[in-house]
Structure formats: structure tokens, C-alpha cells
Amino acid sequence: MTETDFLPDPYTNLPTEGKVTWKAPSNIALVKYWGKKTNQIPANPSVSFTLDACATTTTIFFTRKKDTSQFSFDLFLEGKSKEDFKPKIQVFFERIERYIPFLKSYHFKIETSNSFPHSSGIASSASGMAALALCLVDMEKVMNPEMGKDFFNRKASFLARLGSGSACRSIEGDLIQWGEHKPIADSSNLYGIKYPFKVNPVFKNFHDTILLVHKGQKQVSSSVGHNLMHNHPYAERRFGQAHENMENLKTIFSEGNLEGFIKVVESEALTLHAMMMTSMPYFILMKPDTLQIINKIWDYRKDTKIPICFTLDAGANVHVLYPESAKEKAIQFIQDELVAHCENGHYICDRIGNGARKLLENTQ
Incomplete structure (x- = not known):
């Protein structure tokens, strides 16, 4: 699949309001991704174990708004407003707007929490960006009910990567491969896939x-x-x-x-x-x-x-x-x-x- 495959058809049924919640795990790379090119493209392939207990739960409350000239969102971590996190979300929205063009049509209230302490030293960007991407693709699925599960997961992985590279490996389990590697025919720099070979x-x-x-x-x-x-x-x-x-x-x-x-x-x-x-x-x-x-x-x-x-x-x-x-x-x-x-x-x-x-x- 190419980037253009993730561009949606025009929406015809934007909901007025709603909410959606996803829980996404962290992951631990076995072959490490270290080094990247423009647009979060990895310099080398990686493979990871998807974890279970270390996870982020994110709820998006969305409400249609009249002014569609800019992004509008509030962000709360563990129930507390996190203004210092907002620039990262702003950049993420700017990167993905082409693929999720309804973003400026809504005001979002984003509530997120981690199952592990924020100060624990465990990277929460993978699970956090994965959970946020899943919520947004789930919103799109309401507007496009024909979306299949495989495409849903790949688009969520594709978007999550644009927030944090390793986040693309936190959509599915249990072994996930990311990055072009010729012996893996379906491998891609754009999203993670389930490891395709035999695993004991x-x-x-x-x-x-x-x-x-x-x-x-x-x-x-x-x-x-x-x-x-x-x-x-x-x-x-x-x-x-x-x-x-x-x-x-x-x-x-x-x-x-x-x-x-x-x-x-x-x-x-x-x-x-x-x-x-x-x-x-x-x-x-x-x-x-x-x-x-x-x-x-x-x-x-x-x-x-x-x-x-x-x-x-x-x-x-x-x-x-x-x-x-x-x-x-x-x-x-x-x-x-x-x-x-x-x-x-x-x-x-x-x-x-x-x-x-x-x-x-x-x-x-």
C-alpha cells in the first residue's frame, strides 16, 4: 500500500458529537529501530513484542464546530490539563490532516491515562499515539462503515507512525514487524504488520x-x-x-x-x-x-x-x-x-x- 491509499473519499455523514475509547499497549523492540528519514520513515527494519500491561487508554469526546479554520482540542492526562503536551498533538494533527480531513470540523476533548506511572521512564509515546490514532480511525469508520478490519489496522498504524515511529508497532500483537525488508514481501516503511513467518x-x-x-x-x-x-x-x-x-x-x-x-x-x-x-x-x-x-x-x-x-x-x-x-x-x-x-x-x-x-x- 502507498500513502495515497489512506486518503479517504469525501465524507457524507459527519456525526454531530460522540466519543470513542481505545486502549493501546506499549511494545519492546527486539531488533531496534534507530535512525529515521523524513516523515518518520525508519532507516532500518525492526521487530517487536507487543506488551500487555503497559498501556495507554484514550477517550476522545468530539463536537462539531462552525469555525473550521484551525484545530481545536483540550488534552488531559490522568485528569489534569497538560498544556505542555499540546504542541506535540498539534504537530501530529498537522501531519495527519491530509488523511483525516475532518479534524478541523471538531473540537476534541482528549482524556488519556497510562497503566504505568508517567515518571516511570517507560516511553508512553508509542502506546499514547497508537491509542489516539485508533480513536481517530474509529471516528472515520463511522463515516465509512465499509472499512475492513485489515485496512482499519493499517491506517491506524500508518497514522500512529506519524506521531511516534514505534507507535506503529502498538496496534496489533504479538510480534510486529516494521520497515522494508526484502525477504518480507508485505513489509513497509509506512506501517507495521504482523510477523508473517512461523513462530515456535x-x-x-x-x-x-x-x-x-x-x-x-x-x-x-x-x-x-x-x-x-x-x-x-x-x-x-x-x-x-x-x-x-x-x-x-x-x-x-x-x-x-x-x-x-x-x-x-x-x-x-x-x-x-x-x-x-x-x-x-x-x-x-x-x-x-x-x-x-x-x-x-x-x-x-x-x-x-x-x-x-x-x-x-x-x-x-x-x-x-x-x-x-x-x-x-x-x-x-x-x-x-x-x-x-x-x-x-x-x-x-x-x-x-x-x-x-x-x-x-x-x-x-
Whole structure:
């Protein structure tokens, strides 16, 4: 599909008012997206686990208005007005208006909340932009009842990407691929798709325990970090590595090869941070406790042969990944050895989920 496929026909039945609510999960990349081109186009393909517990719930109340010259919206996070978030929504609306041309016809009251603390250091942009995009496409579906489920999901993913790149991977579950990769015929830079190849059942019940090492604002925003890849001396090799790891995972997923999975996932996490440490300007986002957790995981895995591993986002927090079969021992290890390295002992238990879901019906 191309961008023009998401341009709607003229609307003939704009509702006067209503509301819609969607809950969208966060996701954790296994092959990392780092580096982007114009219009949120990724520089390399990625694949992610869709999470379940870490999610954003967004309700849009919409009311038709006479003045259609500009966008009109109020934004509330956890019940409190968030004026500092409004510029990001304004930019998002400007990017997507071509594909959702009724935006200026309504005043929106946007109420959003996260299942995890906003200060937890978990990126809420993926789940937040996914939930908002889903609400808007759901509004469009009222005006175009013929819209099919597959097109609905792809348009929501397409729009979410224009708000936050990784948000396009938060529409569906459980393994989502994004970014053009020639061996995946249906892959696209414009939206995420369900991973199309065979996946062994061992990867269908994976857990992700998120250790909150540092709960403050990140030293460098993801947008700034992505832009640092433009003139990075190792960028092209990194992009090639991502394609190679996509190919490696095809066999790993099919065979249920946990040892191979661990090697790819941990290497990808460390490569992401290596790229930040070798950019100009350069950043070290890991904290001493991050490194201690990593070393303890390595030692524990070596001693016990239990397939527990880690991945990282662009921050200090550690995602501890393990299959259902290792759950009991992994949780005990986390509580005994790793929680001590978390800020105020805080961590979040999550697992692979099935994607976003609608919570309330539209009302007109």
C-alpha cells in the first residue's frame, strides 16, 4: 500500500458529537529501530513484542464546530490539563490532516491515562499515539462503515507512525514487524504488520519484567537520538546489521532457538547504546545499576542455564525477557538479586499481548 491509499473519499455523514475509547499497549523492540528519514520513515527494519500491561487508554469526546479554520482540542492526562503536551498533538494533527480531513470540523476533548506511572521512564509515546490514532480511525469508520478490519489496522498504524515511529508497532500483537525488508514481501516503511513467518510456541508466552533503574526524564530524547544517526560514522553498517538480524530471527523463531534469540536480542540492545556512545554529541544512557543488572543476568544464565536475557530501550531501564517455562525461577531471581538495583525497588511485570482493543462504542 502507498500513502495515497489512506486518503479517504469525501465524507457524507459527519456525526454531530460522540466519543470513542481505545486502549493501546506499549511494545519492546527486539531488533531496534534507530535512525529515521523524513516523515518518520525508519532507516532500518525492526521487530517487536507487543506488551500487555503497559498501556495507554484514550477517550476522545468530539463536537462539531462552525469555525473550521484551525484545530481545536483540550488534552488531559490522568485528569489534569497538560498544556505542555499540546504542541506535540498539534504537530501530529498537522501531519495527519491530509488523511483525516475532518479534524478541523471538531473540537476534541482528549482524556488519556497510562497503566504505568508517567515518571516511570517507560516511553508512553508509542502506546499514547497508537491509542489516539485508533480513536481517530474509529471516528472515520463511522463515516465509512465499509472499512475492513485489515485496512482499519493499517491506517491506524500508518497514522500512529506519524506521531511516534514505534507507535506503529502498538496496534496489533504479538510480534510486529516494521520497515522494508526484502525477504518480507508485505513489509513497509509506512506501517507495521504482523510477523508473517512461523513462530515456535515458546515465543508466544514470553514475559517482560521491566526494571525501573532510573525514573527521570531521559538525557536525550528519542527524536534527537534518531537524528544523530544522519552523519554517524557507523550508521550504514548498523543498518545492515539490523537486516542481518531480521534474517537470523526467521530461523530462530521457527526453531524455537532460545540461545540464538538471546544472542540477537542482547546484541541489538548493546548496539543501540554503542551507537549513542559513538555519536556526536555522545551519550551514555546506562547507569551503574544497569550494568550491574546485565552482569548479574549473564552470571545467573551461565550458572543455571535458564534462558533469561535482557534488552534495553534508549534509557537506563532493563527489560528482562524469559519464556513461560522459566517464569517461577526468573521472578525469584529478579526479586532476590535485581530489584535492589531499581529506583525505590520499583519494577513492572508484563508479558506479550494481543494488541489494542476498543473499550467503548461510539455514540452519536
